[in-house]
Amino acid sequence: MDKVMRMSSEKGVVIFTKSSCCLCYAVQILFRDLRVQPTIHEIDNDPDCREIEKALVRLGCANAVPAVFVSGKLVGSTNDVMSLHLSGSLVPLIKPYQSFLN
Amino acid sequence: MISAGKVHLFEDLLTQKTRRRNMNTTSTHFVPPRRFEIYEPLNQMSMWEESFKNNGGMYTPSSITIPTNEKPDSLSEDTSHGTEGTPHKFDQEASTSRHPDKIQRRLAQNREAARKSRLRKKAYVQQLETSRLKLIHLEQELDRARQQGFYVGNGVDSTNALGFSDNMSSGIVAFEMEYGHWVEEQNRQICELRRVLHGQVNDIELRSLVENAMKHYFQLFRMKSTAAKIDVFYIMSGMWKTSAERFFLWMGGFKPSDLLKVLLPHFDLLANQQILDVCNLRQSCQQAEDALSQGMEKLQHTLAESVAAGKLGEGSYIPQMTCAMERLEALVSFVNQADHLRLETLQQMHRILTTRQAARGLLSLGEYFQRLRALSSSWATRQREPT
Numbered sequence: 001m002d003k004v005m006r007m008s009s010e011k012g013v014v015i016f017t018k019s020s021c022c023l024c025y026a027v028q029i030l031f032r033d034l035r036v037q038p039t040i041h042e043i044d045n046d047p048d049c050r051e052i053e054k055a056l057v058r059l060g061c062a063n064a065v066p067a068v069f070v071s072g073k074l075v076g077s078t079n080d081v082m083s084l085h086l087s088g089s090l091v092p093l094i095k096p097y098q099s100f101l102n
Numbered sequence: 103m104i105s106a107g108k109v110h111l112f113e114d115l116l117t118q119k120t121r122r123r124n125m126n127t128t129s130t131h132f133v134p135p136r137r138f139e140i141y142e143p144l145n146q147m148s149m150w151e152e153s154f155k156n157n158g159g160m161y162t163p164s165s166i167t168i169p170t171n172e173k174p175d176s177l178s179e180d181t182s183h184g185t186e187g188t189p190h191k192f193d194q195e196a197s198t199s200r201h202p203d204k205i206q207r208r209l210a211q212n213r214e215a216a217r218k219s220r221l222r223k224k225a226y227v228q229q230l231e232t233s234r235l236k237l238i239h240l241e242q243e244l245d246r247a248r249q250q251g252f253y254v255g256n257g258v259d260s261t262n263a264l265g266f267s268d269n270m271s272s273g274i275v276a277f278e279m280e281y282g283h284w285v286e287e288q289n290r291q292i293c294e295l296r297r298v299l300h301g302q303v304n305d306i307e308l309r310s311l312v313e314n315a316m317k318h319y320f321q322l323f324r325m326k327s328t329a330a331k332i333d334v335f336y337i338m339s340g341m342w343k344t345s346a347e348r349f350f351l352w353m354g355g356f357k358p359s360d361l362l363k364v365l366l367p368h369f370d371l372l373a374n375q376q377i378l379d380v381c382n383l384r385q386s387c388q389q390a391e392d393a394l395s396q397g398m399e400k401l402q403h404t405l406a407e408s409v410a411a412g413k414l415g416e417g418s419y420i421p422q423m424t425c426a427m428e429r430l431e432a433l434v435s436f437v438n439q440a441d442h443l444r445l446e447t448l449q450q451m452h453r454i455l456t457t458r459q460a461a462r463g464l465l466s467l468g469e470y471f472q473r474l475r476a477l478s479s480s481w482a483t484r485q486r487e488p489t
Contacts (some may be wrong), residue, residue, distance in 0.1 A: 022404065022432050023439065026397025033389050063435075078435075079442055085386050086446045087453075088379075 001055035003048060009072040012097040013038035016056060016067040019045065023078050024066040030081065034091065035098045038068075070094060245479055273332035280325055281342050284318070285475075291315055292468040295461055309457050315464045319448055323441045326354065330437045334430070337437050344478035347471070353394065353440035358447035359387040361467070368466045369459060379454045383447065390443055398436055405429045 008014050013031055015038045017024035031038045043052045043065065056064040061077045068075040070093050075081060084090040091098075295311055330337045340351040350356060362384045372380070408426040412419065452460055 020404070020429075022397045022401040023435050025400045026393045026439075029396045030389060030393035033392065078439055082390050082439070082443055083446050085390055086383060086443070086450050088382055088386065090386075 001051055004052055004055045004059075007041055008067075008069040008074070010039055012036070012071075013094060014041065014069040015039070016041050016043055016052065016065050018043060018065050021065050027066045027068065027078055027081055030085070031094070034094060035100060036094050037097075037099065071096075245482065271332055274329060274336055277325060277329040277332075278342055281322075284322055284325070287318065288468060289472065291318060292465060292472065295465040295468070299458075299461060299465060305457055308461050312452070312457055312460045312464060315461075315468075316448060316452060320445060323445055326441055327438055330354070330434050334433045334437055338433065344475045345481065346474045346478040350474075352391070353398065354437045355440060355444055357391060358444050359384050359391055361470075362387065362447070362451075364470065365463060365466050369455070369463055371459070376454055376459075380451075383450050383454065387443070387447055394436065394439060394443070401429065401432055401436065 004016075007016075013036050015024070015027060015031070017028070017040055019042050028038065028040065043049050046052060053064040056067045059067070059074055061067040061074075063077060066077060066081075068077070068081055075084065075093070081090065084093070291311070291314065295315070298308065298311060326337055336342075337354045340348045340354055343351070347356075350360065352360075362380065366380060366384075369380075405426055408429050409422055411422050411425065451463060455463060
């Protein structure tokens with residue numbers, strides 16, 4: 001879907017969320033702790049919510065949200081983010097976007 | 103305390119006393135089996151004394167010894183045989199009286215009654231012993247059940263005696279049984295690891311043991327996932343765990359970073375890079391746990407809001423329930439995510455460590471939980487003892 005492609009290829013970390021989704025919130029917290037300011041798209045506030053959901057599922061995110069993109073590439077959902085982080089592979093990915101200003 | 107048999111004997115005495123009065127005979131001719139003297143409480147002593155006094159002086163107190171200070175627990179049933187061995191003066195006097203046959207018959211009856219009384223007492227004691235063993239056995243079963251997390255009614259919940267809550271579905275019951283087996287297998291694996299690590303073992307055998315141990319943990323996570331779909335509150339509360347394990351509960355299980363902290367000193371021969379990797383793993387774990395915890399807090403907050411939405415006090419709240427139910431669906435995802443974290447931690451440790459180190463680590467981990475379970479049962483036993 002074009003909209004998804006466009007939004008996901010924005011610079012840095014992009015996360016598709018829903019306002020009611022607490023796991024999405026958890027993922028946001030994690031990136032914040034890693035000193036990254038992700039771009040959040042709350043799709044339930046978007047008129048094309050249904051379409052976006054379908055597109056995300058087609059891309060491989062079973063629950064649609066949270067869907068995390070880094071540098072335009074799909075990282076995955078919560079599971080994937082956690083696995084990456086524990087293996088130490090997440091930080092290198094987001095390093096360009098980490099800000100150490102308080 | 104006096105047994106049923108002795109009561110009968112006393113009853114015999116009483117009837118004899120009455121009969122004697124009726125018969126107007128001056129001879130009592132009654133000698134109690136000597137063993138009687140051992141158990142007598144004071145009131146029965148006076149009964150005895152009375153029966154002898156009725157004989158109008160045919161008896162001299164010194165001739166019959168009724169020791170009151172004899173220890174009540176000298177349960178020697180054999181002393182009854184001594185009855186005839188040392189005949190009392192009274193006995194000798196009686197044998198010269200008018201009714202020797204009656205006396206003999208009475209003596210025989212007494213012996214028989216005493217014998218029956220002893221047999222009854224023996225049966226009673228045996229029954230007590232059996233019941234006592236049964237009780238110990240039941241207590242042990244209860245302990246075992248508690249350890250395995252069966253919710254044995256401690257009065258807090260509306261559960262029935264040997265604890266399945268009315269709310270417990272068959273799926274949860276099945277989970278608990280499966281978990282019991284899981285613990286047994288876990289203990290077996292720990293023993294095996296311990297045995298093997300003490301001796302000479304080749305890497306292939308060790309690797310196979312490590313693989314099995316890992317698979318065993320993965321199996322538990324799968325079991326939990328299935329159970330979470332049935333009753334997520336049950337899993338979140340760690341109901342299948344022992345009390346000490348529940349003390350450390352985080353999202354329905356152990357907290358990976360805490361475990362790493364506890365076990366790190368016990369890993370032997372870690373290379374510097376390994377130490378660094380483990381520390382990084384621990385930090386990543388903590389960050390992931392923190393994120394999940396905050397997500398959970400948000401879930402609690404939104405759930406509370408949903409439940410309290412609208413006018414509190416109207417008495418109707420179906421829309422609130424519907425909304426809250428939707429929110430609760432998310433709880434299952436959190437529990438699954440926490441287990442995923444545990445699984446990933448295990449796998450990363452497996453990657454960082456050598457086979458032998460991993461085997462040692464799994465042994466330490468396994469025994470740590472064994473100790474927690476033992477602590478739970480020791481604590482429970484301690485509380486049952488009177489202060």
